[in-house]
Amino acid sequence: GAGVSQSPSNKVTEKGKDVELRCDPISGHTALYWYRQSLGQGLEFLIYFQGNSAPDKSGLPSDRFSAERTGGSVSTLTIQRTQQEDSAVYLCASSSRVQGYGYTFGSGTRLTVV
Amino acid sequence: RKEVEQDPGPFNVPEGATVAFNCTYSNSASQSFFWYRQDCRKEPKLLMSVYSSGNEDGRFTAQLNRASQYISLLIRDSKLSDSATYLCVVTHTYGGATNKLIFGTGTLLAVQP
Numbered sequence: 001g002a003g004v005s006q007s008p009s010n011k012v013t014e015k016g017k018d019v020e021l022r023c024d025p026i027s028g029h030t031a032l033y034w035y036r037q038s039l040g041q042g043l044e045f046l047i048y049f050q051g052n053s054a055p056d057k058s059g060l061p062s063d064r065f066s067a068e069r070t071g072g073s074v075s076t077l078t079i080q081r082t083q084q085e086d087s088a089v090y091l092c093a094s095s096s097r098v099q100g101y102g103y104t105f106g107s108g109t110r111l112t113v114v
Numbered sequence: 115r116k117e118v119e120q121d122p123g124p125f126n127v128p129e130g131a132t133v134a135f136n137c138t139y140s141n142s143a144s145q146s147f148f149w150y151r152q153d154c155r156k157e158p159k160l161l162m163s164v165y166s167s168g169n170e171d172g173r174f175t176a177q178l179n180r181a182s183q184y185i186s187l188l189i190r191d192s193k194l195s196d197s198a199t200y201l202c203v204v205t206h207t208y209g210g211a212t213n214k215l216i217f218g219t220g221t222l223l224a225v226q227p
Contacts (some may be wrong), residue, residue, distance in 0.1 A: 011177060027149065033214070033215070035217075042116075042201070042217045042218060042219035043158065043201070043215075043217040045214060045215070045216070048214055056214065084158070091157055091158075093215075103160070103215060105157035105158055105159070106157060107157050108157055
């Protein structure tokens with residue numbers, strides 16, 4: 001597609017449930033990033049993919065968080081046993097390695113854990 | 115200490131005013147520098163890159179001082195539509211991987227009529 005697409009745009013879940021967030025990057029973009037932004041906070045790096053591999057997972061806050069990318073395209077961020085502190089906007093961005101920098105962000109998934 | 119520091123504001127300025135934002139970064143190996151703009155409840159969007167020689171895009175001027183690890187953004191003749199949060203961003207490469215963006219927490223600008 002023309003831009004980075006994320007789904008769902010909003011998700012309300014009960015504490016303890018698992019959730020899956022999806023990111024569909026710009027076609028041809030090999031680099032994919034997940035960030036999260038809590039209310040009034042800056043963007044916090046979670047994980048980076050180059051192709052299907054994740055050379056940098058340093059930002060994942062706990063082992064409840066995992067992500068995968070298949071076919072060098074769509075990525076899924078999974079949060080298991082959600083907690084209230086997981087409530088945030090989860091943003092995905094993609095970049096062309098050839099381009100080097102200049103990320104395009106999706107509009108995010110607003111996750112609310114009740 | 116955060117890797118990228120910004121004054122959170124808010125900066126409340128009248129239309130037509132000139133406003134300047136500053137940012138400092140702690141990692142001297144940082145390679146690339148940007149200003150992003152984020153409107154309320156929207157995703158960040160690239161405003162401009164920042165170079166040591168300084169660069170200008172219309173009413174916006176960005177400057178980088180590598181020696182002081184300091185980045186600035188100047189907005190002239192402020193418009194109501196400039197109201198947003200301005201994010202200072204640096205990148206550096208980890209283990210040969212493509213650049214990762216490190217964001218400041220942002221400076222909120224409110225332009226008043």
